[in-house]
Amino acid sequence: MQKKTKAEKNKAKLSLRRLAIDTYHENVTYLHRECEVYRAEGFQALSKLKICENSRHILAVLNVVDDENIVAPGELGLSEEAFAKLGLKEGTMVNIDHAEPPDSMNAVRRKIAGERLDQDDYRQIINDITEKRYSKTEISAFLVASGQTDMDRDEVLYLTEAMLEAGERLDWDEPLVADKHCIGGIPGNRTSMLVVPIVAAHGMLIPKTSSRAITSPAGTADTMEVLANVELDISKLHDIVRKLRACLAWGGTANLSPADDIMIAVERPLGIDSIGQMVASILSKKLSAGSTHLLIDIPVGPTAKVRQMRQAQRLRKLFEFVGDRLGIQLEVVITDGRQPIGFGIGPVLETRDVMQVLQNVTEAPVDLRQKALRLAGRVLEFDPDVRGGDGYAIARDILDSGRALDKMLGIIKAQGAQTIKFKPGKLTRDVCSPANGVVTDINNLTMAHIARFAGAPMAKGAGVDLYKKLGDPVKKGEPLYRIYAEYPSDFDFAVQLSERDNGYRIGSEDEIPKVFVEF
């Protein structure tokens, strides 16, 4: 014991330095190769370091530096997130130590070996991920291991609970807090901005917190931001919801299920998305947002996330199993995911579609209106006073009467109307049909990809506006859609991509894929 204290006292120290490098959800530390007190290379192969000051410590992936302008030999550099996580001032003297791999990596290795993990394993894994003790490489190993053998449904429940416990939880202090969520993958599918005002106009509580897009061309938060401020602190959010029964805000301020954000940052670039992780991700976010009643939209189509009806059914069962055990009343609807919804893809263009539907103008996209009404109808039926089957008609009355529009305008005012007037991007290119025929396929992935390359969602006016939808007749040379961009580099990226693959197939009526969905 004596010896240990002495050894610890003898430890040499390094001066902390913040490096303005954003390493995107991973702690990275920078040590000079000629560091006088620690030999950097001795740590490198094991990849991580433990950085300590008194009782505090963080783990970080090591990069070795040969430039004193980045870090000097007596300094220890930290990337922005790592620096924030450690929470000390620049110049603080810190120790470094060999990082033991997080204990929960043993559980990950057991999962790799095909074992079933228990509740405690998931708790520890998620806790370590939340505390940024995992490198991205380790997170990738966990995602693949738990995705590959498919967690059994109890494991998905444990994972969801663990993710829920790792963050904050909102409490709206009402017995019925409604929400809706789509599993994603369908561009232009901006139904939340219609369902929320309709449902709130009926009087139900629907405090909608949404994400920003990660790899898609727009999230509800990105799109709503065209109209109003979406970054609201929790007390402001509560005020608005108390007054209007609704909000349409970004959920990022509330630290809901933080492990989810970290895992998604690894999962999306890898392009893996197991159904167990999807269920845990969505339900942990929704439960932590305080929802008691949740409608989940699973679009099915050849280029949707879910491609077969039997997969959709399996996913539905898993949502129901986990939802029931975590005390959320949950309905799952399986919808037509064969093509984008509405015309616009990208924040400004999607906002235009939404406002046209709310304003009941004739140009409004019919598919977006119909889908929103059906979803709103199902949410309204969570109300014990609404008879099963009556929801749709109530939703339609609210929309047609202009009450949904009024509610939306109220929400915009309460959240603070957007001061910037966003417009569609000035750089445009029409992509035209190479042949006569009818539209037999619009690839969701390609259209999202083109809109993303065009600059959506960061550039609000960027995206794609569809002129033709599935089944529409087209002539050779007639425009199929228009690309909008704000910046020349984005414009070039999007145009080049559309030239390689325009995302449309033109053929004959009988080639249109059939999807049998509920509505």
Next chain:
Amino acid sequence: MQKKTKAEKNKAKLSLRRLAIDTYHENVTYLHRECEVYRAEGFQALSKLKICENSRHILAVLNVVDDENIVAPGELGLSEEAFAKLGLKEGTMVNIDHAEPPDSMNAVRRKIAGERLDQDDYRQIINDITEKRYSKTEISAFLVASGQTDMDRDEVLYLTEAMLEAGERLDWDEPLVADKHCIGGIPGNRTSMLVVPIVAAHGMLIPKTSSRAITSPAGTADTMEVLANVELDISKLHDIVRKLRACLAWGGTANLSPADDIMIAVERPLGIDSIGQMVASILSKKLSAGSTHLLIDIPVGPTAKVRQMRQAQRLRKLFEFVGDRLGIQLEVVITDGRQPIGFGIGPVLETRDVMQVLQNVTEAPVDLRQKALRLAGRVLEFDPDVRGGDGYAIARDILDSGRALDKMLGIIKAQGAQTIKFKPGKLTRDVCSPANGVVTDINNLTMAHIARFAGAPMAKGAGVDLYKKLGDPVKKGEPLYRIYAEYPSDFDFAVQLSERDNGYRIGSEDEIPKVFVEF
């Protein structure tokens, strides 16, 4: 076509800058958040960038920077390896583009889904890994996916072939090129430095290329370097081998199976090591080194890589299957892996053991001598003129007569004797027995860990010297081993670790684990 060219011409350019940051086998690029031509955040979620100059390009993971001293808005920074890979001068104007995930990631996703991959899939994956198109996150996904479901034996064959094809291949222009390899995990197991001179003294060709330690306290190259230069170019290596029939050199100069080095850099920190990957790693390295006859040592023990005899048998079959199909004559021996071999762990201490065995002095570790003789005997039996069963006696004669020592001195002279006189580290600590009894267990992992923390292999004189081995009687307070370090910070790390867990178990004779091995 016209349009595409125009769009490409319009592309804005960034000035290339080398950042002296060693990101350890991963390409990383640094872009200022306020870059005038590209919007950095638009690329961030997808994690990778494509960096192009005319027909050249590389892929690199993106870090966004807010400090003009690291990269200015008109610049593009590259980590050391990425800069070297792109091979352009600082200040060259480059374009960036959205990185398409490497095509072969589709195969990885199929593997995650449980599919069997074909020869072409493995070829593409390994080619993309070799070209550094994979991020570490993606390599991790591949390792876990192919480790978890266990590749079938044909898949292991495809993987080995693909790794072999991706690098250079040495050709010694002789019909019998002998080699030996241990799968690793046993500290102090420095038999190559004995087997090579014995076998070469007999006249067989044994051009041994070895690795440096990655996460172990010493590789054969690290240890041989105590005596001689090990970094030799290929023509020098050929000269030495022609003259002496042997060498003991580092294999890193020869670009043998480069994908192996990249994958190991991810695999080791994760602590995963599937048998399929182990076989592909070892055989691709040995085949590319030009070996025609290979002896493989699989140690079995409670803290060895292989813990059960049936696992060892399974591994042996897999080595045999792949080896046969790739035309290498292969023998597998299963050895006692219950404890470290010899006394010393760490380059200087292991060299002392090796030289004592070669010099036939009485203090020489008996277990190291015996194991080396048995392995050498088996290698000698690859010689068609040696009768099965006679190898051991021939090896013993060569060693006892001093001919092995002479051969070793010849190799040292030819490679260039080491000019630095390395000694055991000056900082020492004896770790003593807490009780009376006999040594019933010496944990390989813990002893390697302590030696590594003490500074081995970078600090040549650092490590651990064992005074007691399995079955030895000890008294309370009697030293079990001595820690050696060269630097105070390393010394503290090692001492603290030994205080938490000294790696020894003291008990009664009957508690010593039994292992039934071939010799």
